[in-house]
Amino acid sequence: MKDQLHNYLNRYVIFSEEEMNILFKLFEYRTFPKKEHLLVQDELCKYQFFITEGLVRSYYIDEKGDERITQFAIENWWVTNLDSYKNLSPSALFIQAIEKTTVLRISKENLELAFESIPKLERAFRIITENMLVAIQKRYEFYQKKSSKERYQQMIAALPDFSQRVPQYMIASYLEISPEYLSSLRKDI
């Protein structure tokens, strides 16, 4: 568990065992069974979650009462509602385990402590945040360029295991397609 986090962070900046020991103490280990929420709407998002195992989604409920998935996250990804976390605003999003999920979570206070005691952690988080920004920009460029059908085809080609682990209507929601229309697209393929 500690090694997993260590290996992950070492991709960006090398941390010593000792630094990792300090850092690791600031995290809490949690398990969420399938369907349990890591965060619910209107609550404050107090943590950043590093997923060590499992699969979660973040989503909101739109005006019509439908769920709209904004993100999936798996092993070795971070998930949080950054707006709520940073600005202490009530979360517009839910974060929910799709499978049994284990996480290391860190509170804002503890992450601030970590930044103070291990300054180069700032660098790691700066780079990770930049990568997330690039990823989200690419994603929306892709959505803008491609039709529903192409989005679906490329998603299952790029992430074939996802189609196994996630129900189809959730993939539809993530791709911004109605489940009925996705179903009819699949018939054509």
Place this chain on the structure above:
Amino acid sequence: MKDQLHNYLNRYVIFSEEEMNILFKLFEYRTFPKKEHLLVQDELCKYQFFITEGLVRSYYIDEKGDERITQFAIENWWVTNLDSYKNLSPSALFIQAIEKTTVLRISKENLELAFESIPKLERAFRIITENMLVAIQKRYEFYQKKSSKERYQQMIAALPDFSQRVPQYMIASYLEISPEYLSSLRKDI
């Protein structure tokens, strides 16, 4: 010019005069007349641009040959193609001055030097990047939730000066609306 950058960065982390002197030397000052490009497609984006005056857009050309605007940036904002900049990949985007624009630009090499000599700059950039991430997430949530008409109404309500400084067809492009349809929406309002 130096003060403008200093004031801006002090929002995030306090820098001394001396630190600012070191940092400022690593930037270059540039002026771009209206319509000139800061970056063109297929080039490498070698800089991050801090806009000190003026207004730019970043956009790409889609399959049909139409321009699609992904971002506007004004005074005290950063603009770059982060994907190209970080990954040394040819830029899919253009960045162009809509008005006469002055910038402070910094190369990747110099920014790395700056991070090394002024480590707390990492913190400032980490926070700035987080803010950008929140902004882009909110933007796309808004696009997903709102109709074309609502997007336009809220944009001109939120940024009334923009409607003056930017031609309508560019606003349409940014809002992901065809210019003809935006024109017809305006008639209704």
Place this chain on the structure above:
DNA sequence: GATTTTCATTAAGATATCTTAAGAAATACG
């Protein structure tokens, strides 16, 4: 293993938005 719940499919009708093409208005330019 039967029952309930969740998930996927089908089909018909509705609609938001785009496309094309043309002309009008505004702005820039020699």
Place this chain on the structure above:
DNA sequence: CGTATTTCTTAAGATATCTTAATGAAAATC
């Protein structure tokens, strides 16, 4: 100024995608 370029509008027809509603299949639960 007058011409050229850029920007905006109008209107008709096309289409991708959604909605609703019903049925069927699969999976979960007791």
